[in-house]
Amino acid sequence: MLSATERAADAAIDLALSLLGEGETGERVYKTDRDFATATDFAIEDAVRELLARETPDIGFLGEERGHTGDREQYWCLDPIDGTTNFSRGLPNYGVSLALIDGDMPVFGSIALPAHGERYVTRNGGALLNLQPIRVADTSDLRDAIVSFGDFASGPASGVKNARRLAMLSSLATSVGRVRMLGSAATDLAWLAAGRLDAVLIDANRAWDVAAGIALARAAGALVTHIDGGPYTLSGRDLLATAPGVSGAALAVLGSTQE
Structure with a gap:
């Protein structure tokens, strides 16, 4: 009931x-x-x-x-x-x-x-x-992973924000199976939960964009952190949601872009 x-x-x-x-x-x-x-x-x-x-x-x-x-x-x-x-x-x-x-x-x-x-x-x-x-996918090799990347920034300071995003995108492009940009965080996270995507990277963290998807992804077995690997909170800067089998490798790839 x-x-x-x-x-x-x-x-x-x-x-x-x-x-x-x-x-x-x-x-x-x-x-x-x-x-x-x-x-x-x-x-x-x-x-x-x-x-x-x-x-x-x-x-x-x-x-x-x-x-x-x-x-x-x-x-x-x-x-x-x-x-x-x-x-x-x-x-x-x-x-x-x-x-x-x-x-x-x-x-x-x-x-x-x-x-x-x-x-x-x-x-x-x-x-x-x-x-x-x-349930999320059981993918275990980042080279087989499909990763969805959040949209580029607009508005004030978008140039600085997009430089960071381009650095992360470049790092992913040489490490994962495929990168996709779907234009909808809700679609990204729902499809991660359904096992169609293996990771979702969003360099923003607006609650209305991601909250429902995070709840779904977690309930389906995904790991959700910030890009630096820290525990996820809605007040943080960004998010990385992954199938468990590729979480460590994805964090390692992205770590070089945070220095």
């Missing part, structure tokens, strides 16, 4: 998908020179915020577009459309990402990738895809 919070999360994802299914992006609102939200992002966030405030009034809420309200120790964390640029151009890697955060750690995650017909959720200590159990 589902808990009240799990039922509320399912209803929130259902509502978000109904709004996404209308298919209209609407007007763009630019947050930096190359980063924007659409009218659909705002519509989903407003509707989900209202639903969860009604169903779980003691739990706070953080949304990417309108910020934090209510409790700051336990709160829902929503990215109404993770991969907005992809969504706006008809590219299929985008989705709705909803987490429940307790303290500095996601304890529940749900991701829907509607263009792929996929819905992920943590449940009873494990991770499910369309209600079927999933």
